[in-house]
Amino acid sequence: xxxxxxxxxxxxxxxxxxxxxxEKYGLLHLSTGDLLRAExxxxxxxxxxxxxxxxxxxxxPDDVLIGMVANKVADNKDAKGFIFDGFxxxxxxxxxxxxxxxxNELSISGMIALEVTExxxxxxxxxRGKTSGRADDQNEDLIRNRIQEYETKTAPVSxxxxxxxxxxxxxxxxxxxxxFEELCKAVDAL
Ligand code: AMP
Numbered sequence: 001x002x003x004x005x006x007x008x009x010x011x012x013x014x015x016x017x018x019x020x021x022x023e024k025y026g027l028l029h030l031s032t033g034d035l036l037r038a039e040x041x042x043x044x045x046x047x048x049x050x051x052x053x054x055x056x057x058x059x060x061p062d063d064v065l066i067g068m069v070a071n072k073v074a075d076n077k078d079a080k081g082f083i084f085d086g087f088x089x090x091x092x093x094x095x096x097x098x099x100x101x102x103x104n105e106l107s108i109s110g111m112i113a114l115e116v117t118e119x120x121x122x123x124x125x126x127x128r129g130k131t132s133g134r135a136d137d138q139n140e141d142l143i144r145n146r147i148q149e150y151e152t153k154t155a156p157v158s159x160x161x162x163x164x165x166x167x168x169x170x171x172x173x174x175x176x177x178x179x180f181e182e183l184c185k186a187v188d189a190l
Contacts, residue, residue: 077106
């Protein structure tokens with residue numbers, strides 16, 4: 001089973017590349033951002049709780065995320081594999097993910113990181129904001145907060161996978177198709 005963590009800062013292209021990977025490899029897309037936005041839309045208690053953080057570009061508390069991902073993995077054990085997009089975003093979440101996978105007799109095949117400069121990220125997110133309808137894609141301060149959260153809390157997660165020899169990075173700048181080609185090479189080598 002191919003279980004990939006697609007890693008990178010907000011705006012790195014994780015969502016776009018996930019869609020292409022799903023099509024090619026038949027994996028199940030587990031985007032915690034999408035799951036949270038669905039909770040928000042349905043106005044569930046979890047959604048109300050998450051909203052406070054998302055509206056400020058901050059990370060939602062680990063326990064909320066870990067519970068959500070544990071349910072989703074347990075419900076889809078028969079999938080061909082998973083693409084984790086936007087999760088784990090802290091080392092606590094990375095440790096919890098290993099446990100969730102082990103509880104379901106699964107494991108992470110590898111983390112693949114899309115490397116993009118900060119300058120490029122802000123531009124991409126603002127551009128996406130014109131059509132995504134996401135409030136957090138339309139405000140430069142919020143975008144900066146999200147990148148800041150990434151740098152302080154999320155970037156160190158790569159060390160967790162490096163220590164397991166499961167970390168692979170590719171250049172996230174270029175055309176969607178050329179990046180996808182590099183991504184597939186990394187996936188096929190897992
Ligand atoms: P995304 O769509 O992945 O950019 O996520 C949008 C927002 O949802 C983030 O800015 C966070 O507030 C929240 N979020 C998504 N995934 C996580 C996560 N793994 N841990 C904490 N917060 C998250």
